Amino acid sequence: MTNPKIITSVTSQLKLYTLLSQLKLPKSYLGKIMLVAFIGTHIPLLSLFFYAITVTSLTTDTKIKVLVVALIATLVGTGITLFTLQKLLIPITLTAKSLRQYLETNKIPQLPTKFKDEAGVLMADTQYSIGKLDELIQQLKNYDSLTALPNRLLFHRQLQQLISELPHYQNTLAIMLVDLDGFQNINNIFGHESGDFVLRHVSQKLSQHITKRDILARVSSDEFALVHSVTSVEGLNRPLAKLNTR
Structure with missing residues (x-):
């Protein structure tokens, strides 16, 4: 005032x-x-x-x-x-x-x-x-305010950057989408505060299983995207196994 x-x-x-x-x-x-x-x-x-x-x-x-x-x-x-x-x-x-x-x-x-x-x-x-x-301004523009992860806009830019660098490396990019089934029910039954807690908890858990070259972003209300660099298809087994752990 x-x-x-x-x-x-x-x-x-x-x-x-x-x-x-x-x-x-x-x-x-x-x-x-x-x-x-x-x-x-x-x-x-x-x-x-x-x-x-x-x-x-x-x-x-x-x-x-x-x-x-x-x-x-x-x-x-x-x-x-x-x-x-x-x-x-x-x-x-x-x-x-x-x-x-x-x-x-x-x-x-x-x-x-x-x-x-x-x-x-x-x-x-x-x-x-x-x-x-x-x-x-850049923080509000490029990052999700709830989880502090890159948002969809920044995720697209980072992904394009990695794709442009692929010819210099012998790696393959694997894009994984993590969707929270039944998330809307959590909001409806327990309230949005509980839903926000779940999103923060999931983002923290996912962040623990990525490397410095990986990209983790929240791309929608209940969906996360993970870009992982692997040398072979078999190399996906390890990150997928980590994501499946609770």
Whole structure:
């Protein structure tokens, strides 16, 4: 639940930003900061200009010289300030672009994580958060939430990968389907919690009898698929015997 006090506090801190965001030009965040910096660096020049033209004790030549020196110094200072600000704002603009790119293309950015100031922490936290978010999305997309086994989608990809590698090995792939007879009756009589327990128990038992090169997946509500690599048909006897044990 959102805390109104926190919202009010955040809103009060964004008053100046809210005001500047209403400007039609410049539209970008960088442009607004540049505008503020430009105005700030020219206030001394304008002050000196009005002071010089109102003081009568100075000759016209002196006033012109003072204004020229002040103008040159101000322009140089403005250029240095705007250039430096643009470079200092790169972490913010880079972070914003990386977030947008991930939302549009699902491409994980490579933001630096070694800097310790606020901008550096922003980049590091963004990189970490996107990485964790992508892991969660991939987990939800490719794995069964109940058994943590690969789902049908990932199973198909893994199977295609194994098939493409077959020419490099002298093995044969055996695909076995394990169907739980009467599983629907367990859900109807004892409830879905009991059915979930059975599925987790079966997945754990099956996982104990596979090798690293095997693929075990839950491909439907009550069906598991196992891909086992064998050198001969007789090689199926051992894994089948293990699957038949309780």
